[in-house]
Amino acid sequence: MKNIKILHITDLHLRHNGRLFYSTGKKINNGLILNGYNVLNISDRDSTNQKKNIFDIGSKKYLFNLLIQNIENFRPDMILFGHVDRIDYENFLKIKEKYSSIRFAQWFLDPLIKKGPDYEKNKNRFFLKYQFCDANFVTTAVDVLDFADEKKTFFIPNPIDPSIDIYKNFEEKKTLDIFIALSHGQHRGILKKNFIDDRIKFINKLTRKVTYNIFGYKKNPVWGQAFFDELNKCSMAINLSRGEPIKHYSSDRISSLLGNGMLTFIHEKYDFHDFFNKNEIVFYKNIKDLNNKILYFKKNPNLLKRIAKNGHKKSHKIFNNKLIADFIVRKTMNIKIKSNISWIND
């Protein structure tokens, strides 16, 4: 097979000075390289951030020209877009018209829940590139999205990167029980004033009989290595995402929880049964059920470790960034995929 050249356009967060070194964009990028693909990066938001110009609001023209120059020089077989919002619809069309032989794809991580946060905004962002992409990748099951065609839209889980998600929390006794991390947007970094969402109400109903390490409520979120240091103090974690549960969706934080060997609790309505069994992750029905299960595992540390270990092993196998990146490339380039992993065959 010819070595595929991929132009990956995603925010690599260089302007955040390492605060987001574990971003999904970076994990997918690492996955592409691990597969041996020839990858060239454009960190769109870093580039536009450096070239502010009053005659080019949002540096859109600059980014468009940058893209064209990179395509001309690199001549990729495939262009993979992350959350690239600074190129407008007309310019996407121009690029596709000019380079019609290049395959286009986008990955999109944000929630697409009708009753959830920013639904219209996120749907519009997704549709900015949807028409011109040969393949679209979302972190929600496609069969529950009424606006995505299943022939060109595919589910991908949030990737775990073994070079980033290196901890095995199940291997030793931890000083704290439960890790919970929330944020009001990773670019923002700090909490909004007087902003309370459903997740806070949920946290307030959790049992007081265990110890917590909570960030993003009462104290600001933690980022960078500090995030992993704090996570590493706990044996268990609750995976909280914004909005109503929807099949297979999760905040990208789940990859840090499972991938670093924590016993992870997730609401059963996310349908993660399709990937994990009860010996690998803990499903809960409601807050009462969750509290009971937290207390149960607190009293049964050996079982906690065993399930966390199983979850770690399974998640590193099926949510692996190399696997996900290869799936993205193969689907986009129409290359056959052989796998026994459930989400790949869906």
Add this chain to the structure above:
Amino acid sequence: MTKYLIFRTDRIGDFIFSRLITDSIIKNDPQSIIDCVCSEYNSKYVKNFKDIKNIYILKKSSVFQLLKTLFTINKIKYDKLIILDGKRRSIFFSIFINAKKKYVMLKSFRSKFILNFFFDKYFINSEINSQYQNFLTLINFLNFKISKKIDYYKNYTFDKYHNKAIGKKYSLLHLDEKWFEGYYYSDFNYMNLNHLNFNLLIKTIYKKNNNNIVITTGTTKIDQLNLIKKIHFNKKNENLYISKKYGKKLIIIENTSFRDLENIVKRSKLLICCEGAISHVSNSFDIKTIALVQDLAFGKFWTAHMNNIELIPRSNVEKICYTINKI
């Protein structure tokens, strides 16, 4: 109950294709009401679809009529207005219509200011995708998934058409103005079909299916076609010509309306035509079709969603016969 107003002020084939959207709306939201803004020409055809409740005619020649239509439309508060024809007149007219959401499928870029100010979303019907893909994007944006089997003729009242001269098993050759130079676009490639090579084409089609052949024509009077009729056929009556050589196995039926043609296509085993409204009809009935197109890429823009179609670029008749033989 969602009220839709759809603009399709162009040709019949475009309307048939647009059934993709109305079919998706009806299947996903059966309680919805769909009204249509048509041209005078296609309104006569659209009225045969029972699921289109009201039809408004966009007559740009009369300002009074336009205002009257606008007034009538604005009495109904539409939830979603969708322009599918991308015409300037439709875009302009729709600006004055009260609708909660407005969407437009454009043929080419229009003023960004107008689009962003007056419309909630716009898509370009770009040839980098097939038309089907572009419409699919719009359907998806409306929060609908397209059904696997699209019923283009759902809720359609067919004309009762019966012609004794047509047998039960036949191939249909539709010879409209697109076959002959001088009657359609000047920059098109045309076939050199004439009374000399006509028999070669007929033999090729016959060999393909071993069926009788029915020829239908368009409404335009064409000199070369008249010569073919004169040399190869006997006139039976005003609308029927019978082959001198093959008898009733090869006939020409003239003066058929589009609705008659639908019936003739529906019963055929094979259709050979220039790509256009008629190939949308044959696709709707899943009739095997060989369609002549300007070039393959352009042909695919219109036909990518059709399963039972073979495209042949228009060129000389000998080459076309050779390609038909190879299919």
